[in-house]
Amino acid sequence: xxxxxxxxxxxxxxxxxVEGWRVMEIIREHGLPIKAECGxxxxxxxxxxxxxxxxxxxxxxxxxxxxxxxxGAFDQEDTSRLSCQLIMTARLNGLRLTLARAEADA
Numbered sequence: 001x002x003x004x005x006x007x008x009x010x011x012x013x014x015x016x017x018v019e020g021w022r023v024m025e026i027i028r029e030h031g032l033p034i035k036a037e038c039g040x041x042x043x044x045x046x047x048x049x050x051x052x053x054x055x056x057x058x059x060x061x062x063x064x065x066x067x068x069x070x071x072g073a074f075d076q077e078d079t080s081r082l083s084c085q086l087i088m089t090a091r092l093n094g095l096r097l098t099l100a101r102a103e104a105d106a
Contacts, residue, residue, distance in 0.1 A: 045073035052096035
């Protein structure tokens with residue numbers, strides 16, 4: 001399985017994905033610059049990503065907790081999600097997303 005991640009410079013990376021891992025963990029494991037300060041506890045928005053619109057229907061519904069964390073995210077869009085809340089499954093094979101810029105990086 002794999003996911004496609006576009007970094008802050010517009011470069012797309014093909015990442016090998018492990019079923020059951022958080023998408024945030026996959027991105028971090030491959031060395032891409034994602035802060036993920038809370039380690040996947042949905043207690044910050046530093047793993048904010050933009051999901052390709054074609055993939056939105058394949059994702060699990062956003063929890064109230066995730067929605068609340070995203071409310072404080074920098075440059076939130078309709079396709080924003082927290083990558084720590086997306087668990088890799090066979091259904092997400094080929095997922096495309098873009099890293100969001102953290103406020104401090106803007």
